[in-house]
Amino acid sequence: MSRRTLSDAEAQERASEQRNYLWGFALALILTLIPFGVAAFAEWRPLHLYLLIGGCALVQVVVHFRCFLHITLARNKREDLQLILFTVLILSIMVGGTLWILFNLYYRMMPDMLP
Amino acid sequence: MRGAFFETMLLLVSSFTFGMASLALKYRDDRRALVGWLLITLLLGLGFVAHELYDFHRMFEAGGVPSRSGFLSAFFSLVPLHGLHVTVACVWLIALLGQLAVHGLDAQTKNGLIRLAILWHFLDIVWIGIFSLVYLGGLA
Structure with a gap:
């Protein structure tokens, strides 16, 4: 076949x-x-x-x-969509949090060199 | 930049050709078309890896080694990691083509192809982030 x-x-x-x-x-x-x-x-x-x-x-x-x-908004794809959105949430918390902390350090340690 | 554009096109077209292969797989209407699309996808994937290696080679020649700057250290820990994933996906595709030749389109081969399709499309999605952030963002 x-x-x-x-x-x-x-x-x-x-x-x-x-x-x-x-x-x-x-x-x-x-x-x-x-x-x-x-x-x-x-x-x-x-x-x-x-x-x-x-x-x-x-x-x-x-x-x-x-x-x-x-990945659509259809009901049978809902679970996949939620998994992806949750991944995006975790990633943005990690990336955003890291940037926040690093720029805070930057500001405290070398404020003159901030762009 | 020209290299990055070429690589982007290779990966985008390969994502599309894998989609065509997925269709041929789903409707089981044309086995030769399935193998043909998979082979084109494999060539595009290998072309991507080869071109990326050539790009790195040229960067090294020009003195752009990882130890030169923070940007290049980050560059060489991110971009080759993606390239490594593409390489592994190509190896997986070759293995699946072998399975297809030996066992035909049985449940396992089909399952493997569906999983590889997801990986392949995701590789392209990750590449969108890389070319936007690293290549275009680095220029801006």
Whole structure:
């Protein structure tokens, strides 16, 4: 069995899933080209550039989860979504807390060198 | 920067081709398409690792070694770690292709492919963070 014929319903479902992947690819491509293009060719102020890069990255992560890993708001995906959100929570506490403590140390030990 | 862009494209396309392989796997409609997509994915993954190694080589040539600065120490503990994960994923993919050739599409091979797909997509998600934070953020 190297090839089998799909029923109409299956073929339709397959086509819709394939569209899902294509959309994901196209969106991810655009969200990659924007920050690279702006960073390479435009003279933006660093803060604006940071915000653009960060924004595009976050949206692209959501696109990947939605289109490639099929994490949606549907009820049967709820558990996976909650696991991912919990991971994000723990990571942000760790990263945010570390930055907080380090900058606090920075401020107390070498206030003259703060940017 | 040009290198990072090329690597980003390789990984993004490989994520998409693995998606196509997952579809072929799910609907079991075309075994040759499955193997074909997996092979393309493997080549893209290996291309990513090779290009990354070439990039590191060029950085070393230019004197960009880990001990030179704090940025480079952090760079070389983060980026090659991701590259190592991609390498292991490629080895896993080769092993699964072997399993596919020997045992055919049995439950275990199928299970392995589904798990590897998750890892592969996650590798790309992590790479988004790396190219945004390290390459683009470092430039900004």
